[in-house]
Amino acid sequence: MDLKQLRALVTVVEAGSVTRAARLLRLVQPAVTRQIRALEEELGVVLFERTRTGMQPTDAGEALAERARRALAELDRARAELTPPAGEVTGIVTVGLLESTVDLLAEPLVAELTRDHPGVELRLQTGYSGHLQRWLDDGDLDLSLLYNLRSSPSLNVTPLLRERLWVAAPPGAALHADRPVPFAGLTARRLILPTDGHGLRTLINGGAHQAGVSLNSAISTNSMAMQKRLARAGHGWTILPSVGLAEEVAAGLLCAAPLCEPEVLWTVVLATSRTGRVPRAVATVARVLTRLIRMTVAQSRWPLVEVEPALSAR
Known part of the structure; x- marks a missing residue:
């Protein structure tokens, strides 16, 4: 299998039809169909059910698409990190924000990164702590705010405030x-x-x-x-x-x-994966996010909290 086939697979799953996927990929429809069939022949499984309403992925198709998304995201991240302008922090960083913190942190985080680190492509995900932790463990997030996590064999956890x-x-x-x-x-x-x-x-x-x-x-x-x-x-x-x-x-x-x-x-904590090195862009976003939280506490916009040493020391 090659990258074109994986992109075709993911796009068809997300678009729901070969016709829409072809438009998004700027290809002719038969080319997308050939890529999907080539994958099915190589793997020996059916990836889609062809229905009147479009292309419905089978269990095998869903499983492969989930892994293909991660592989493609890692390649995009590597491309951004390996070809930066001189001195500029670049890369793709996927951040998890607790739903309760979105109104306070999302816009300031985007604004500061846009101003000071325009080479960072920020991808924000929101959810409850349990969902965010699972996405972080699965590699779908680079860092995330979580609640009440003291330690984890797979994650580095820094308590910020209570x-x-x-x-x-x-x-x-x-x-x-x-x-x-x-x-x-x-x-x-x-x-x-x-x-x-x-x-x-x-x-x-x-x-x-x-x-x-x-x-x-x-x-x-x-x-x-x-x-x-x-x-x-x-x-x-x-x-x-x-x-x-x-x-x-x-x-x-x-x-x-x-x-x-x-x-x-x-307790609100900042969590990152223990596996692999921490890319420069991820470390930069973690520092910016921590500084923003410290500032909101200092300005009394995050009321009645107890600051942990990790936050006050930054």
């Missing part, structure tokens, strides 16, 4: 940052919480168990944005880390207070 969980509600609830709310004070409230199995939900359930209370999970969702939207609309109170609420509280869309009795903290 933040409290907050309860948030519409402005009329008159919650205040200097008046923490005990878990026992939530028992009569309809709550909008993450779904079971999510790391945040596990922390919330643990806090409630310590307090000896049961919480009324009226609505569960796997979307932080949905939690906040439903809380703003008055469908219940919600619980999130402080950084996930900072923008809405500053805009007066929600009011919030830290939870107490017990106080629940979770």
